[in-house]
Amino acid sequence: MRKLSVGLTLLMVLAMLISACGGAAPAAPADTGAADTAAADAAPVAEAPAAEPTPVVNNFGECDDPLVLWHGLTGSDGAVFAELLKQFTDANPDVCLNSEGYPWDIFFQKYPTAVAAGTPPDMVIFHAAEVNQMAHEGLMTPMDDVIFNDGTLNKADFNEVLINGITVDGQTMAVPFDNHGWLLWYNTKLMEDAGLDPNVLPANGAEFIEVAQKLTTDVNGKHPNEEGFDKDNVQIWAIDYTWPRFTIPTTLWQFGGGVVSEDGKTATLSSPESVAAVQFWHDLMYKYYVAPPAVPGKMWAGDLYKNNQLVFMWEGTWTGGFMRDNPDVAALTKTAFINSLAPDGNQAVKFDSHIMSIPTGVDQDGMDKAKKLMTFLVQSGAYWATSGQVPALKSVQALPEVQSIASVAKAAEQFNAIGRTDLAHPAFIEIQTAWETAVGNALATPDADVAAALQAGNDQIQAILDRP
């Protein structure tokens, strides 16, 4: 008997070891994840791309003193980026590269500590929104004298809003590699099935609700404004509350609100306009039942979209990679400017940029190599556009090969016309965490008090702004 028991125990331990060695189930992407990883992590769930391995650490070329590059491009755009780096070393045999991709949270632990320890990489890539904070921490080398003043790159060829965002105390701290941000991806077939014209999109909040109620359908074919609609078993959603980091600023600006005033001194999260914007999303989820509730761990919008369960998808430009890998989905998809949810149809959209920078403490040799790579990457924007991202240079955006990628062309037009970036601030990440938390509270439950939640977040942000 005892032998049998011991045998069963051993069998179980063996089974656990075997299962531990096996592949883990793919996890749904966290809303707070980085844009690049969000798209990439979500893709395996949908059994989509992942045809090629994701490059994390790569060496290109051979030499004793490689250019060390740290970045967070580990998502679906990582493969395109790796190919670009290969092209660079092929064109510059005298330079070799050590490219290391990290999840963003790890990146932002390694970056400051490496600089403080005097062992920085030669070049880093992160986001424009974080530049002001990193510059104030003393982690970045101003780029004017490195690459702009000698005419290597023309500052006027970049998006002006973006350049302003990465200029700290009159000095441009980075070089934009791309423009990326929200774009409307919508399923034309589902619109046609609902009797709607895919070429006519709702122009304001009221029109959107009307259209959304026609599109949202439960498993019994009923719509939210019909008797007996089963909100717990919805088959097709009109819209999804995707990544709040882009969705909320976009909506706040459409409504005339925001997180912080333009002068950076006053929190505006509890302004009537901001409350109305967030309340609109709350209503879409819990009053009109046209958007799934924003709960942690909820299914990624791309999964819904891929399965023809979502009509309007507010997602990143990087979704272009997802579409490239899913031609059947792409065939039904069109892109457009992010639709306005505001009563007056005011348009606005948040965009950001992967920026390239040289950390503090890099020697002249490292700076020279980094400059060479930056120049190459900026000028190779047309190839980078195949990942779905918009090239940073307007002159490259206008190239025929870029314009031929519909989503990139539309996104470029949108960012140049109505694009806005987050307000630069030395405590940017803390402010962002504060408003994301407040909005999370506001949208957590049907009976959440949106105004009270935003007021709490507003107080917190004001306390951050008031800090000496």
Add this chain to the structure above:
Amino acid sequence: MTTASLPAKHPTGNQNRWKTVRKQLPNYLFILPHYFFFAVFLLYPIFRGVQISLFDWKIMLKDQKFIGVANYQALMSDKIFWEVLGNTGQFMVITVIINVIIALFVATGLKHGFFGSDFLRVLFYAPGILSVSVLGIIGIRVWDTQIGIINYFVTTMLGGPRISWLGNPDIVIPALSITTVWWTFGFPMLVFIAGLQNIPEPLYEAAKIDGANPLRTFRHITLPLITPTMLFVVVTQFIAHMQVFAQPYIISGGGPGNASRSATMYLYETAWKFFRFGYASSISVVLALVMIVVTVILFSMMRQRTEY
């Protein structure tokens, strides 16, 4: 035969001490490596952490700005800190209580060897060997509103509503606690089994002869005699669960809002997302003080030992 007795030569106090030190020297040498690493990797960082908490610490500055107890003053009026401390306390209380009750209950059942008891011990301990990342992924899958197994039973088998376990501020911490109990109760169970096996069997036999029922036996013999084990379990569980980080970080992201954000998660974010190292250090000092005070209280409450 006579023997001349010589006056005994008594060693002086100093010689005694030296002799004792020489005798104990090998022991000190054995523990020296540990204390070296303890001093370098624990004692010094603790001292440094307390020091940093008195500065407005910027990572790249050579001359840091001394601000005294300003970080502590700010912390006392930081609503988020108190909120996350409350979350942590709630998580800790729920987890420790359920862990102790279930572990003791199961240990009582598994105290005596019977067919399959070894297998059951492994079975109950098995979740503990999983990494917290795996636990997190399991947690996400189990509590998922749409495709989670819990909601599958609730909606399909019980006909109940679809519950947003991780999206409701009122139930997200209990959900994380239950996940953690499943993961961690194996260790206290093993400790309880060891403790229970140390209780002399004649005491139970005497109680049986005196007609005590199992409940009275448990209350008057098992519980009092297992107090030292209970103290160990409660204190170690308290310390472990006050430091909870990865479960809310992976499973709920600390949300909705701050509803499941733990003190260590806030500490991590303050240091590594907001780069406020001085303030983060003050959080860690206060958190350590809270844990030390509560541990001392627990020791004084459960110090009394029963012997028969």
